Amino acid sequence: MNGTWKRRRISEKLAEKVLEVAHQHGYIPNRQASALRKNRSGVLGMIIPVYDNRYFSSIAQTFEKLAREAGFFPTITCTQRDPELEEIAARSLMSYGAECLICVGATDPDAIAQITKPAGIRTINLDLPGTQAPSIITDNYTASFELTKTIIERLDLDDGQRTTDLLFIGGNGNDHNTQQRVKGFVDAHEDTGLIPQDNFIQICGYEADSTETCFSRFVSENSGLPNGIFVNSTISLEGVINWFHKTGIHRLNNIPLGCFDWDPFAALLGKNMIMTRQNVPEMMRMLFKEIASPSSNEVTQIKAELVM
Amino acid sequence: MNGTWKRRRISEKLAEKVLEVAHQHGYIPNRQASALRKNRSGVLGMIIPVYDNRYFSSIAQTFEKLAREAGFFPTITCTQRDPELEEIAARSLMSYGAECLICVGATDPDAIAQITKPAGIRTINLDLPGTQAPSIITDNYTASFELTKTIIERLDLDDGQRTTDLLFIGGNGNDHNTQQRVKGFVDAHEDTGLIPQDNFIQICGYEADSTETCFSRFVSENSGLPNGIFVNSTISLEGVINWFHKTGIHRLNNIPLGCFDWDPFAALLGKNMIMTRQNVPEMMRMLFKEIASPSSNEVTQIKAELVM
DNA sequence: CTCTATAGCACCATCGATGGTGCCAATATA
DNA sequence: TATATTGGCACCATCGATGGTGCTATAGAG
Numbered sequence: 150m151n152g153t154w155k156r157r158r159i160s161e162k163l164a165e166k167v168l169e170v171a172h173q174h175g176y177i178p179n180r181q182a183s184a185l186r187k188n189r190s191g192v193l194g195m196i197i198p199v200y201d202n203r204y205f206s207s208i209a210q211t212f213e214k215l216a217r218e219a220g221f222f223p224t225i226t227c228t229q230r231d232p233e234l235e236e237i238a239a240r241s242l243m244s245y246g247a248e249c250l251i252c253v254g255a256t257d258p259d260a261i262a263q264i265t266k267p268a269g270i271r272t273i274n275l276d277l278p279g280t281q282a283p284s285i286i287t288d289n290y291t292a293s294f295e296l297t298k299t300i301i302e303r304l305d306l307d308d309g310q311r312t313t314d315l316l317f318i319g320g321n322g323n324d325h326n327t328q329q330r331v332k333g334f335v336d337a338h339e340d341t342g343l344i345p346q347d348n349f350i351q352i353c354g355y356e357a358d359s360t361e362t363c364f365s366r367f368v369s370e371n372s373g374l375p376n377g378i379f380v381n382s383t384i385s386l387e388g389v390i391n392w393f394h395k396t397g398i399h400r401l402n403n404i405p406l407g408c409f410d411w412d413p414f415a416a417l418l419g420k421n422m423i424m425t426r427q428n429v430p431e432m433m434r435m436l437f438k439e440i441a442s443p444s445s446n447e448v449t450q451i452k453a454e455l456v457m
Numbered sequence: 458m459n460g461t462w463k464r465r466r467i468s469e470k471l472a473e474k475v476l477e478v479a480h481q482h483g484y485i486p487n488r489q490a491s492a493l494r495k496n497r498s499g500v501l502g503m504i505i506p507v508y509d510n511r512y513f514s515s516i517a518q519t520f521e522k523l524a525r526e527a528g529f530f531p532t533i534t535c536t537q538r539d540p541e542l543e544e545i546a547a548r549s550l551m552s553y554g555a556e557c558l559i560c561v562g563a564t565d566p567d568a569i570a571q572i573t574k575p576a577g578i579r580t581i582n583l584d585l586p587g588t589q590a591p592s593i594i595t596d597n598y599t600a601s602f603e604l605t606k607t608i609i610e611r612l613d614l615d616d617g618q619r620t621t622d623l624l625f626i627g628g629n630g631n632d633h634n635t636q637q638r639v640k641g642f643v644d645a646h647e648d649t650g651l652i653p654q655d656n657f658i659q660i661c662g663y664e665a666d667s668t669e670t671c672f673s674r675f676v677s678e679n680s681g682l683p684n685g686i687f688v689n690s691t692i693s694l695e696g697v698i699n700w701f702h703k704t705g706i707h708r709l710n711n712i713p714l715g716c717f718d719w720d721p722f723a724a725l726l727g728k729n730m731i732m733t734r735q736n737v738p739e740m741m742r743m744l745f746k747e748i749a750s751p752s753s754n755e756v757t758q759i760k761a762e763l764v765m
Numbered sequence: 766c767t768c769t770a771t772a773g774c775a776c777c778a779t780c781g782a783t784g785g786t787g788c789c790a791a792t793a794t795a
Numbered sequence: 796t797a798t799a800t801t802g803g804c805a806c807c808a809t810c811g812a813t814g815g816t817g818c819t820a821t822a823g824a825g
Contacts, residue, residue, distance in 0.1 A: 151812080158773055175575040180552040181489040181498065182811035185780045190489065192553075200517045206508035213535055222549060224532050227521055241530060244488040245500075267483040387721050394725055413695050414722035417702055459782080466803055490781035493810045 293333025319385025360388030601641025627693025668696030
């Protein structure tokens with residue numbers, strides 16, 4: 150049934166008969182038994198934080214397509230940015246015979262690599278880098294630098310003003326991406342001869358709720374809106390937009406708003422929306438290159454694109 | 458290792474020792490072997506058209522969460538609304554031992570039920586109904602009726618005007634949902650004493666591109682915008698919004714726009730956006746009820762909510 | 766007509782987990 | 796002390812696919 154009948158010197162006549170009967174009976178091979186015997190499942194496992202934003206859903210969708218085309222069986226699991234769930238999911242995928250584990254935006258990619266290593270299962274990091282496995286990520290620093298520059302250009306600054314009053318909001322202080330984006334944010338200021346203010350960098354998590362709360366607090370403490378906003382993901386953007394929705398969505402038009410991540414509807418909100426679109430197709434191409442021919446534990450950075 | 462040692466009269470001392478050693482060696486049970494032997498994999502398969510809109514991604518996310526909580530191993534596959542891919546994916550999931558197959562928005566759910574039936578694998582339809590398996594869907598008719606009514610209320614109609622010049626756009630003429638939504642659309646007109654015009658119902662597929670093309674053609678043939686628009690999914694909405702973006706996004710503010718499906722950013726576009734939010738949590742609750750205790754091949758309809 | 770080669774197939778161990786069965790020793794009961 | 800009971804474990808067939816090995820009948824060589 151698996152096509153090896155020629156090599157096994159089965160006559161064509163018999164082979165055809167068997168295939169015919171199998172077809173009539175609706176035979177479907179048992180890949181679990183096959184995997185058990187061959188010690189090769191063809192399963193590619195992926196853990197991903199969530200599905201419900203364009204960046205991650207696009208990763209999931211492209212991954213499935215390419216995996217299937219390469220003859221693999223893709224299995225994706227979303228883990229809600231919960232390190233514990235990430236570990237459970239990783240073990241679960243290993244139990245189900247995954248040959249390779251792709252960790253997307255994992256809270257602690259190295260912890261997962263430690264789990265898979267003894268079992269001889271490869272790990273590849275996507276979106277967030279680790280040290281125990283090859284990583285494919287966006288060039289966050291450059292993209293953030295450019296996004297910040299573009300926002301600053303649109304700011305209506307007074308002559309001689311030394312600060313921008315530009316707010317960076319959202320993200321997780323422990324993750325590499327947020328760190329690099331803050332770095333790009335700060336450097337873009339300094340490159341323009343400006344000084345970013347400490348309290349204008351608000352790392353309050355990615356979630357919409359916490360970002361909304363944080364933004365609300367910021368506005369009241371600052372007694373007013375910042376001159377511009379850098380939002381660190383579309384998830385956080387939901388929080389910011391919610392705040393504007395509640396307090397007067399029209400005010401969105403008066404303020405340059407940059408967002409690291411892209412969403413087709415969000416891109417059309419306000420007149421001053423600038424979005425960073427990460428190059429998912431290219432990231433996935435690199436991923437499957439890595440799957441096909443393993444390399445060392447290096448970090449590959451992919452350029453992102455500015456959408457205005 | 459699977460906890461049956463008590464039933465098998467193994468002494469606690471020995472059991473502890475074995476568990477200890479297994480832990481030290483990083484033992485992970487092989488679920489494929491277990492599934493083979495027990496003839497029970499714990500795998501729940503789901504095929505879904507796409508991930509990249511809020512409705513489907515929210516289904517995928519909730520499904521995974523609930524499946525894991527119920528002790529299953531969820532496996533989701535997106536099939537791009539391609540009937541051939543749907544069949545391949547279904548067979549693939551069966552090969553990997555799925556115990557139950559959930560078909561979300563499947564082009565031809567009955568065809569899939571026919572494949573799984575001989576193997577004794579249950580099928581449950583979600584979003585789009587079938588006749589060969591239980592189905593859990595949104596009450597499309599009622600939701601469409603209400604959405605249409607709301608749009609009509611916002612229209613600026615002349616006294617004595619008998620038509621609304623309200624455009625229905627997007628969807629697939631063969632699918633049950635589109636049919637029911639058109640029915641609700643028409644009945645809402647008639648309920649108000651109005652007559653919907655034939656050429657104001659444009660079923661041009663769900664894709665953003667085809668909807669944009671269709672809308673563009675409609676506007677030129679109609680020599681102007683319709684008085685209001687009913688868009689049959691957020692995917693189609695992308696196409697409509699793209700058209701507005703290219704031709705002057707501000708015009709969006711002058712026209713009541715209803716969309717069957719919800720997106721947090723789209724909801725804030727224009728001043729007249731009305732969205733139908735399908736009740737995903739409730740649908741998923743019903744799904745797992747059905748998984749736990751199989752019923753007959755009936756269609757369960759879930760009410761949707763209007764978001765303005 | 767004998768010997769060799771090969772086509773064509775049957776048979777079996779194996780992958781890891783699982784649960785039934787069998788066996789021995791310790792304990793309880795008469 | 797003899798018998799019955801049970802605790803504690805070892806052993807093995809089984810799930811389905813796979814590939815190695817062994818056997819037989821036929822074809823070809825001499």
